[in-house]
Amino acid sequence: MTQTLQERRSPLPSSPDIDLFELYRRMRVLRRMDEVLAELVAERLITGPMHLGIGQEAAGIGATAALRPGDMVTATHRPHAQYVGLGLPLGRTFAEMMGRVDGQCGGRGGHMLIADAEHGLLAPSGIVGHSLLFAVGHGLAQKRAGQGAVTLCVTGDGAVNSGAFNESLNMAALWRLPVVVLVENNGYGLSVRLDRHSHQTELYRRAAGYGIPGEVVDGNDVEAVHQAVSAAVARARDGQGPVLVEALTFRNNGFSSSDRGGYRDPDEGAGVTDPLELAARRLRERGASVEELAEIDRLAAVEIDEAVAFAKASPWPDTEALFEYAAKWDEGARR
Amino acid sequence: MTGTTTTRMTYSQALNDALRREMAADDRVVVLGEDVAHYGGIFSVTRGLLDEFGADRVLDTPISENGIVGGAIGMAMSGLRPVVEIMYTDFLCLALDTIANGVAAFPFAFNGQVSMPIVVRTQGGAGINAGPQHSKSLEAWTAHLPGLHTVMPSSPADAKGLLTAALRSDEPVVLVEHKLLYRSEGEVPEGDHLVPLGTAEVVRPGRDATVLALSRMVPEALTAAEQLARQGLEVEVVDVRSLRPLDTATLAASARRTGRVVVAAESWVRYGPSAEIAAAVTELAFDDLRAPVVRLGSLGVPYPASPALEPSVLPNAAAIEHAVEQLVKRTA
Numbered sequence: 001m002t003q004t005l006q007e008r009r010s011p012l013p014s015s016p017d018i019d020l021f022e023l024y025r026r027m028r029v030l031r032r033m034d035e036v037l038a039e040l041v042a043e044r045l046i047t048g049p050m051h052l053g054i055g056q057e058a059a060g061i062g063a064t065a066a067l068r069p070g071d072m073v074t075a076t077h078r079p080h081a082q083y084v085g086l087g088l089p090l091g092r093t094f095a096e097m098m099g100r101v102d103g104q105c106g107g108r109g110g111h112m113l114i115a116d117a118e119h120g121l122l123a124p125s126g127i128v129g130h131s132l133l134f135a136v137g138h139g140l141a142q143k144r145a146g147q148g149a150v151t152l153c154v155t156g157d158g159a160v161n162s163g164a165f166n167e168s169l170n171m172a173a174l175w176r177l178p179v180v181v182l183v184e185n186n187g188y189g190l191s192v193r194l195d196r197h198s199h200q201t202e203l204y205r206r207a208a209g210y211g212i213p214g215e216v217v218d219g220n221d222v223e224a225v226h227q228a229v230s231a232a233v234a235r236a237r238d239g240q241g242p243v244l245v246e247a248l249t250f251r252n253n254g255f256s257s258s259d260r261g262g263y264r265d266p267d268e269g270a271g272v273t274d275p276l277e278l279a280a281r282r283l284r285e286r287g288a289s290v291e292e293l294a295e296i297d298r299l300a301a302v303e304i305d306e307a308v309a310f311a312k313a314s315p316w317p318d319t320e321a322l323f324e325y326a327a328k329w330d331e332g333a334r335r
Numbered sequence: 336m337t338g339t340t341t342t343r344m345t346y347s348q349a350l351n352d353a354l355r356r357e358m359a360a361d362d363r364v365v366v367l368g369e370d371v372a373h374y375g376g377i378f379s380v381t382r383g384l385l386d387e388f389g390a391d392r393v394l395d396t397p398i399s400e401n402g403i404v405g406g407a408i409g410m411a412m413s414g415l416r417p418v419v420e421i422m423y424t425d426f427l428c429l430a431l432d433t434i435a436n437g438v439a440a441f442p443f444a445f446n447g448q449v450s451m452p453i454v455v456r457t458q459g460g461a462g463i464n465a466g467p468q469h470s471k472s473l474e475a476w477t478a479h480l481p482g483l484h485t486v487m488p489s490s491p492a493d494a495k496g497l498l499t500a501a502l503r504s505d506e507p508v509v510l511v512e513h514k515l516l517y518r519s520e521g522e523v524p525e526g527d528h529l530v531p532l533g534t535a536e537v538v539r540p541g542r543d544a545t546v547l548a549l550s551r552m553v554p555e556a557l558t559a560a561e562q563l564a565r566q567g568l569e570v571e572v573v574d575v576r577s578l579r580p581l582d583t584a585t586l587a588a589s590a591r592r593t594g595r596v597v598v599a600a601e602s603w604v605r606y607g608p609s610a611e612i613a614a615a616v617t618e619l620a621f622d623d624l625r626a627p628v629v630r631l632g633s634l635g636v637p638y639p640a641s642p643a644l645e646p647s648v649l650p651n652a653a654a655i656e657h658a659v660e661q662l663v664k665r666t667a
C-alpha cells in the first residue's frame with residue numbers, strides 16, 4: 001500500500017434485513033461507478049476491455065445483500081455489482097482498473113479479474129463458465145467445513161450454454177452443495193439474442209433437469225432479487241442444496257467498450273424498468289423525501305470521486321516483480 | 336495462382352474476402368461461431384456473410400467452444416466444409432479436446448475413411464492490456480499435433496492467401512490471427528490468391544543475419560531490419576507463417592546464408608514455437624551457424640493487464656534490433 005486508505009466504504013454485506021435505502025444506495029454507487037468508468041475509458045485512463053452493467057444493478061446488488069461475512073462469491077467478466085455489493089474498497093478497485101499498484105491485484109488483473117480474498121470474492125473470471133466451476137469447489141469446501149457458509153455463483157444467460165454449466169449444476173446438485181446460482185439474464189450473450197442462443201428461453205426451467213429448485217424474479221426489482229436470493233441462501237445454509245435463481249434484466253450499455261452496435265432494436269430498452277428509478281419511486285411511496293434521495297445520490301458521487309482520486313494518485317507498478325517471477329519459470333529471462 | 340492486380344485492404348477485409356469468395360464458389364462451406372452471423376464477428380471478419388449466404392450457412396452459436404468444434408467434426412464427416420471462429424485463442428483451450436482427440440486424429444485413425452476439411456480461425460496475442468485471459472499466444476499447442484496445419488498470417492495478402500488455401504484443403508487447418516493486425520493495411524491480390532500451406536517466405540533479403548519471425552513479429556522484424564540497415568547491417572527477414580508443416584528448407588537456407596539466426600515469436604519462449612524452429616535450423620544448418628540461435632518471445636509470466644507492465648513482457652522491434660546487434664558483435 002502506498003497510500004493510506006481513507007475513503008468512504010460500503011458496509012460489509014451482512015444483515016438479512018438490509019433495507020431498501022441501503023440497497024438503493026449501493027445501486028447508486030454502482031451506477032455512478034459505471035458512468036465514471038465510461039468516462040475514464042473515453043479518456044484512456046483505463047485501457048483494455050471494459051464491461052459495464054448499467055441497467056443491471058438490481059440483480060447483482062440484491063443478490064450480494066443476501067450474504068454474510070464468510071460466504072463466497074464467484075463472478076463473471078461483468079463483475080462490478082459484486083465489487084460494490086461486497087464492499088470492496090473502491091479506491092483500490094479503480095486503481096486496479098487503471099493498472100496501478102494499489103489495485104487489489106497490483107494492476108495485473110484489470111477490471112474483470114479483481115480477486116479480493118478479504119471480501120469473499122474468489123473470484124471473477126473472464127472465461128465464460130468459470131464462475132460455475134469454482135462455485136462447486138467452494139461449495140465442497142464449505143460443506144466439509146460445516147459452518148453454514150454458502151457460495152453465490154453469478155453467471156449469465158450466455159454462460160448457461162457452456163459445458164461448465166451442465167457439469168457444475170450436476171455436481172452441485174449431486175453433492176447437495178450450498179451454492180446459489182444467479183443467472184443474470186440480460187437477454188444477450190454478447191451480441192447474440194437469447195432466442196438465438198437458447199431454444200428454451202425460460203432459463204430457470206433448466207434447474208428441473210438437475211432436480212433442484214429454479215425460480216425467476218424481476219431482476220430490475222432489487223427487493224425481489226434480495227428476497228429470492230435470501231430464501232435460496234437460507235435453504236443452502238440449511239444443507240438442502242443448490243438453487244438456481246434467474247433474474248430478468250436489461251443491459252443498457254454496449255456489451256463492452258468495443259461494441260459496434262447494430263445487433264439490437266434501438267427501441268428495445270424503451271419499456272424497461274430502470275432499477276434505480278423503481279427503487280426511488282418505492283422509497284418515495286414509503287415516505288422518503290426528495291432531499292433524502294438526493295443526499296444518497298450526492299454521497300454516492302462523492303464516494304466515487306474519492307475512489308477515482310485515490311486511483312489516479314496511485315503509482316504505476318514496478319516491472320521488477322515481473323522479472324523476479326520470470327526468473328523462476330523462465331531461467332535466463334531477458335531484461 | 337496469384338492475381339495480377341491488387342487492392343489495398345485491411346487484414347480483416349482480406350480474410351472476409353477469402354471467406355466470401357470460397358463460400359460463393361462452394362456451397363459446402365459453412366461458417367459458424369460466436370457472434371459471427373448477425374454481428375459479423377467481433378473483429379468484423381464475417382461481416383455481411385449472413386446477408387449474402389443465409390442463415391443455414393452462417394450460424395451464430397451458443398458459447399460452446401468444444402461443442403462448436405465437435406459439431407464441425409460431424410459436419411466434415413457428413414460432407415460439409417465448416418469454418419469455425421473461436422473468438423480468442425484463450426478460449427480455444429476449451430476446444431482442445433475435440434481438436435486433439437478428433438480433428439487431428441481421425442483422418443489417420445480411421446485409415447482414410449474420413450477427411451477433415453475444417454478451418455478453425457482464432458485470434459491471439461497481447462498488446463491491448465487485456466490481461467492474462469485474453470492475450471496469450473498458444474499456437475504451439477495446436478502445432479504440436481500431427482495431422483493438423485497451424486498457420487499464422489502476418490499481412491493482409493497472406494491472410495487472404497492462407498485462408499483460401501486452408502478453405503480448399505481437405506486437411507484441417509488452424510489459422511491464428513493477431514488482434515493487433517486486423518486493422519493493418521496492405522496490397523492484396525484480387526481474384527484467386529493462394530499461399531500454399533507449409534511454406535515460409537523471405538520478405539526481406541539480407542546477408543548479415545536472419546530473423547525468423549511469426550505473425551506480428553514480422554512487421555516488427557522489418558522495422559528492426561530497416562534500423563539496422565542504417566548501421567550497414569543487412570538483415571534477412573523470413574516470415575515463417577506455417578508452423579506445421581514447417582518449411583525447414585527455406586528457414587535453413589537463410590540460416591546457411593547468414594550464419595546468424597534470431598527467432599522472433601510473441602509466445603512465451605519456453606516450449607514455444609521458437610524452440611522447434613531453433614531446433615530445426617540447428618539440426619539442418621549447424622555447420623554454418625556462427626553462434627547458437629537466439630530466441631525472442633514473451634517473458635515467462637501470465638500477461639499482466641496494466642499498461643505499465645504489459646510492454647515489459649512483450650518482444651518488439653527494439654528487442655529484435657538489439658538481439659541482432661549483439662549477435663553480430665559476438666560473432667564479428
Ligand SMILES: Cc1ncc(C[n+]2csc(CCOP(=O)(O)OP(=O)(O)O)c2C)c(N)n1
Pocket residue numbers: 077078126127128129155156157158159160186188189190255369398400422426429
Ligand atoms: C469461454 C469463453 N467464450 C467466449 C468468451 C467471450 N465472451 C465474453 S462475454 C461473452 C458473452 C457472455 O454472455 P452472458 O453470459 O449472457 O453475460 P453478459 O455479457 O450478458 O453479462 C462472450 C461470448 C469468453 N470470455 N469465454
Ligand SMILES: [Mg+2]
Pocket residue numbers: 156157158184185186187188189190
Ligand atoms: Mg447476457
